[in-house]
Ligand SMILES: Nc1ncnc2c1ncn2[C@@H]1O[C@H](COP(=O)(O)OP(=O)(O)O)[C@@H](O)[C@H]1O
Ligand SMILES: [Mg+2]
């Protein structure tokens with residue numbers, strides 16, 4: 111039977127783990143024997159991308175074609191990549207999706223595709239280690255990831271041909287690995303300082319229930335920041351020839367050297383190095399631990415605020431234990447800082463590098479087996495979800511730290527006489543103004559009957575699922591007819607784009623995409639058969655015997671095709687069933703709309719999926735007039 | 739009343755059934771369920787926090803989507819719906835302000851949406867004083883004063899909670915007291931804001 115796997119898709123390093131026959135979570139080997147796969151992808155002009163340590167080694171020499179820390183770009187729209195993140199990369203931000211431009215402008219890839227390359231390697235390694243393709247998987251994300259970043263991560267998983275059972279917050283995963291290990295009880299803090307992100311979560315463990323009380327973080331705080339500071343100092347002191355505007359290649363080399371020196375200072379008091387850099391440069395460096403600590407202290411201090419707010423949000427003053435996660439928590443200064451902050455020695459029984467992957471494996475295994483009686487994860491949404499009101503202020507609909515899945519509904523009204531449309535701008539964040547929050551989606555609710563201002567009632571419902579991903583629906587309540595619009599925000603990639611990429615990947619990769627299509631089209635076939643079956647039950651009377659027979663015959667054809675292995679055949683039969691049942695669907699629609707006119711509700715039939723472009727940076731657009 | 743039937747095996751069910759006793763499939767939330775009944779509680783303001791938590795966890799264990807990752811799509815959807823409602827219910831009931839507002843709503847009183855203002859001049863006057871004290875402490879970065887203000891506002895909140903609790907004890911609260919209760923809730927909002935601002939200020943000034 112295929113085994114479920116847990117994946118820690120890290121900024122710096124990625125890992126894959128599973129639960130073995132003896133019920134112990136184990137990290138699997140990747141990348142030729144190591145357990146950590148550097149999250150580096152090198153794109154050679156001609157061939158397939160290279161992932162891992164090999165790719166990382168290319169970085170100094172081919173900086174623009176080697177993507178490091180791609181996680182920082184996940185779920186980012188045009189214009190919302192921070193200047194300090196852009197680094198040396200070139201971006202194509204013309205479309206709705208940000209792309210990284212490579213190979214001298216001949217190639218452009220989305221962060222989702224880059225992440226999918228990493229996931230493919232993990233998947234392949236897992237398949238080798240387990241002796242067969244893995245089953246479902248759990249991918250971890252920083253607790254602080256917003257909706258767009260979560261969507262992007264899920265898309266990357268799909269693109270890599272993985273069945274993503276769940277996105278799991280990294281600190282929760284760590285707690286899971288610890289809590290199960292120790293049968294602990296009490297309130298715990300998880301302090302996760304990785305390469306690129308910092309998260310702190312407060313959890314209560316009790317009788318197998320892991321309840322996240324609060325989570326706070328900074329998506330731009332980590333070991334990378336240490337490296338930049340160290341590199342700058344070392345270059346000022348020992349770069350030859352002296353160079354005030356070093357090229358990307360030289361910078362990359364210096365940062366890589368800085369990282370190595372910094373990591374060595376964890377075990378040593380002083381490190382000396384003499385490193386060859388590209389373009390005839392050379393870096394001679396000597397750094398003591400005390401000097402390092404003086405340099406990075408300000409960055410470490412930036413973790414204090416989030417820890418304090420997490421405690422405040424959780425309404426606790428002290429914790430029973432602190433779990434360290436992330437490679438950067440090996441730094442002695444960080445450990446001292448944590449000890450002082452929480453007034454106790456942090457727990458380090460588990461390796462901070464692997465603890466997240468281990469927890470992910472535990473969760474994947476549990477999900478795969480239909481959940482575990484003894485464990486329950488109650489996670490929260492990290493950032494409030496709101497809607498932009500007149501004047502650009504945000505009205506919060508779901509507050510941060512609400513346990514997920516969660517939903518909330520609020521009513522709004524028009525502000526102009528005769529207003530027939532309302533722009534709903536969905537944002538995420540804690541700031542008061544929409545322009546300071548993350549813009550997730552914008553859509554227009556149309557068809558409000560013209561009425562004086564303030565009379566119409568529009569009800570907006572936000573629903574967050576167990577992955578922390580949002581769905582928004584809006585309906586107009588004033589008239590007898592309810593209108594319901596489902597908005598599933600699409601961040602960056604549309605369904606077709608993902609499909610297109612999958613098709614393209616057939617040409618390159620060894621992935622068995624056909625198999626995946628087969629599964630997906632079977633699921634789709636099931637869905638269609640099921641919904642027709644239930645429609646026959648409700649409205650079978652709308653069909654003549656001949657019509658019914660025609661549909662039945664094609665449904666049989668679809669069933670047969672689904673039993674086979676040709677996904678194109680299934681697809682063709684689905685189209686055929688659709689065509690045969692089109693008139694039926696229309697009649698049902700009519701019938702139910704007639705009922706609605708008679709004062710009943712229009713049910714699912716009036717639901718329509720509204721696609722909308724991601725619009726960021728626009729300052730107008732509140733719950734505003736869309737013309738009459 | 740007509741009994742619902744199981745969507746899977748069509749067995750007739752008691753309304754409020756979580757799982758069909760025959761086929762074990764999860765059942766949809768009945769329209770008649772409210773946040774209290776979902777948790778098996780009476781519609782009352784008074785509530786035992788530990789008991790509420792226990793009920794919430796027990797239900798979460800069986801309804802959470804984690805238990806349905808490998809179930810068929812319909813079961814997955816129902817679990818998501820149920821777990822969502824459960825979390826929403828827990829969120830509402832554990833906070834006394836939301837619980838009180840929810841009881842007002844269930845009783846059919848529409849005190850909030852009638853556009854009433856609940857604040858009386860005296861109360862607003864007093865709020866101005868609180869705000870002035872807060873502004874002063876904030877501009878001085880006086881952590882001690884900020885903590886003191888937060889503590890005092892919390893004490894007020896506790897007082898209001900007790901008052902509201904007392905009103906709900908009245909057997910006829912829904913005919914006579916909704917406006918009074920709503921007034922207390924609106925006051926509580928002012929104090930909540932003071933606590934939040936003072937604590938945030940104290941944390942910021944503490945560095
Ligand atoms: N021995 C060490 N001492 C200090 N820092 C270390 C050590 N080993 C790894 N790190 C740092 O840990 C970070 C990577 O942590 P990791 O948890 O893998 O990150 P992420 O979760 O972002 O992928 C890097 O900044 C790396 O330099
Ligand atoms: Mg990590």
Ligand SMILES: [Zn+2]
Pocket residue numbers: 744745746747748749758759760761762763
């Ligand atoms: Zn049944």
